[in-house]
Amino acid sequence: MRTVISEKHEFYGLPEYAVDEIDDISVVAGAAIYHLPIGDGMILSFVLRGHGAESDLLRVALHGARTAKVKLPYFLRVNSSLQDPYPFLAFSDPTLGLDRGNLLSWYLGTPRVDVDDWMEAVIRHVASKIDSGGVIFEGSSGGGFAALRLSARFSSSVALCFSPQTDTFNYLGGVFVKRVVRNLFGAADRDVVQSAYPYRFSVIDLYRDGMHRNNLVTYAQNDGDDEHVRDHMSPFLQSIEYDAATGRSNLDNFVLVREHVADGHGPHPITRWNELFEESVQRLRRHIMAADPLPPGAEPSCDRRGQVGLSGVDRADSADAPENIGDGATPMPVVAPTDFSDGRLAFRVYPPKDHATASRTLVAFLHSVVDPTVHPHPFLDSPLRPRELGAWSVVIPDPTFSSGSTLRVGWYLGQESWDPLLDVEKALLRVAERTDCEEVLLVAPSTAAIIASRLVARSTVFSALFLAPVFSLADEGRDSKFVRRVHESAFPSFASIQDVARSDSRASWIQMDAARVRVFVNSSSPSWGAVGSVGLDQVNAARASSVLLPESREGLFSGQQTAANPAGVASIIEEHLNG
Known part of the structure; x- marks a missing residue:
């Protein structure tokens, strides 16, 4: 069911809707804000414009830290992105809604709910409706971390990240992530939480272990940001065995762009952001033509949890106790899928x-x-x-x-x-x-x-x-x-x-x-x-x-x-x- 919340959002000026299911999302030409409950008290809010002149690719924006004055939901680059020719999605991190005092939480979710699962499902739904062949994920800082993590689920995608964090525990001594872990995950030890929830807190592990679909990555690093060069870029490059002399690594589709744009952790100028965006678009289109990857709407969903589905219903585990098909004496299941x-x-x-x-x-x-x-x-x-x-x-x-x-x-x-x-x-x-x-x-x-x-x-x-x-x-x-x-x-x-x-x-x-x-x-x-x-x-x-x-x-x-x-x-x- 889709319910009208507001005809015009007070800040973004877009109509707002509450939806019960992903299928309730209306993929139309006009832009709107949607609010989708995903469990554990979280509401996934996103801006969607379903069509554009360049509908072969879908643009997805992910934000980083907000200031204390910024109200939720918070969306990245809505006004400028709605002016360009691409269908557009911008997600607000629902984790922030669980702890209003926190300013950055990397879309980490809760122990039971991985927000990436839900964003992936929304993206695949929209991509299938508009017949999109690929996705461009973009974000800076914490949003760059989310872009790297989410893009890994889509073979026909590119992660365009600007001075991203690559390990949440390495950012500012872990001050933000420790608050998330303590308040939402009920733990304090880094090794314990990373072992229990692999690949959620670090994209270094994700790409080092090959847990990606050979997606493209455009990694733009501000050389004036010493902390991110030392604590985030360097460990990531080491994990993918990057050779600075040749530009080669164990990622087939990785491009590193290093340039001095500001002293400290400043954002890339919008003109440079747009230039790298268009370059990434062309790379992705060439990749789609050459490799013929599965389009986002047809590709199998990525499920690294193996326990809880999007409906919240426990999934059967075929490895634990598969039934033997035998001679036909075992009755077929009445309501649940059964493994044999x-x-x-x-x-x-x-x-x-x-x-x-x-x-x-x-x-x-x-x-x-x-x-x-x-x-x-x-x-x-x-x-x-x-x-x-x-x-x-x-x-x-x-x-x-x-x-x-x-x-x-x-x-x-x-x-x-x-x-x-x-x-x-x-x-x-x-x-x-x-x-x-x-x-x-x-x-x-x-x-x-x-x-x-x-x-x-x-x-x-x-x-x-x-x-x-x-x-x-x-x-x-x-x-x-x-x-x-x-x-x-x-x-x-x-x-x-x-x-x-x-x-x-x-x-x-x-x-x-x-x-x-x-x-x-x-x-x-x-x-x-x-x-x-x-x-x-x-x-x-x-x-x-x-x-x-x-x-x-x-x-x-x-x-x-x-x-x-x-x-x-x-x-x-x-x-x-x-x-």
């Missing part, structure tokens, strides 16, 4: 939103690209799975990932001694039987098309939605780093990945019934034109009867990206269920 394992496969079954009207179709979500630093195997959810669905659903992670911690794509190949095809088929058919479903709809993005095509060829129970499919390893190229990693991790005794013939099963293509398959493509994507369309042509050339016809749907893919928009996929699934 048959010793090699792990998967999670989700109930429908309404058991009484549930569809007779089981919707099965398969993985394509998975970031192991954020979602270690087994990742038992899918960014494409609607949170409310009128059908039973199941997510089956790719078991190939268990053979290598750095794998991002596995094609469900398994290992040398095990082809998981029969086990995946058996698990899906058994879940369908126990949920009284007559059809299994496979949702197969990109490289998951290989296992899905093999399943569709085996039984008429299976149907499939192929989303920008890659039908064979050959389409990826034998020198692809993803192919090479699977070869090295899962099939080390094979001379080449081409000797692993399971994936390139043209007999499966011939046996696929086109009436049970829909292929959705992004015809404007360069990767589809260069790879995907060729693969589909090969499939159809091998078929003796009906061909697989590619379909296009506006809004299903973002710009030139091949990653599907979850809302678009949900719409197609609902059409199928209601068809």
Whole structure:
């Protein structure tokens, strides 16, 4: 529900709304202030302008310390940012509302509520609505810390930070962070709190340990600020093994800008800020074109807590007590997701939103690209799975990932001694039987098309939605780093990945019934034109009867990206269920 608080905020002059859920946020052209409760007495307040002339990128501003005269909510650079062509978000730190005497708290939240989780969810919601391909996070000082921390969750983003703190305990002897830790976290010892809440108080640890999605960083440091050069920049550069002579580090997309702009911890002039902003925009656009990362609205959310979801409901922990799928004697869950394992496969079954009207179709979500630093195997959810669905659903992670911690794509190949095809088929058919479903709809993005095509060829129970499919390893190229990693991790005794013939099963293509398959493509994507369309042509050339016809749907893919928009996929699934 959205409720009007004020037609015009007393300071910012914008309409104000209170919302109960993220879905209540209205992403429109006009600017407004929203207030969202996130738990533990905190209200996440933010300014949003949902559209602009340059809507391919979303601008996100994060503030640092405020003065005692500044009232909450406090937003960075609202007036100037609302004049530029980019969609815009500015967040006020809700942690400050819990201790009105504190002037800086880095969006740290409370032990139970990590504010970054909620800001990430709002950003992904807005990005999906405006079809944004990337995010620019900007902030100075404490806001620069927040920009570094939040940008690490988005592969298509850049953190533009000006003289940021990188370790909250190193700022002014820890005077601000110790107040937060004492009053909100109930602790005083630095080692204890950092161990209990890793990566929340220091971005040095975050980037040193590789807990980022290879986002871009523009680190602008004022050389006249001796304290931040010594206590924040230098430890951060050391942690990423930065070489001043070459500008290289273990971060692929890191740029350091050092210049004297003022004596002490003064802000960068607005003209210089704007120049570096535009340079960062161009870097991000080149990165998106070259690397084709998942857009913010389609990328899986980052959850480093593993305990409490955004709804406040405890999540199941699949590693603790997975149930054995057994012989079907164990009843399906009534209201909660439940994890299963048959010793090699792990998967999670989700109930429908309404058991009484549930569809007779089981919707099965398969993985394509998975970031192991954020979602270690087994990742038992899918960014494409609607949170409310009128059908039973199941997510089956790719078991190939268990053979290598750095794998991002596995094609469900398994290992040398095990082809998981029969086990995946058996698990899906058994879940369908126990949920009284007559059809299994496979949702197969990109490289998951290989296992899905093999399943569709085996039984008429299976149907499939192929989303920008890659039908064979050959389409990826034998020198692809993803192919090479699977070869090295899962099939080390094979001379080449081409000797692993399971994936390139043209007999499966011939046996696929086109009436049970829909292929959705992004015809404007360069990767589809260069790879995907060729693969589909090969499939159809091998078929003796009906061909697989590619379909296009506006809004299903973002710009030139091949990653599907979850809302678009949900719409197609609902059409199928209601068809």
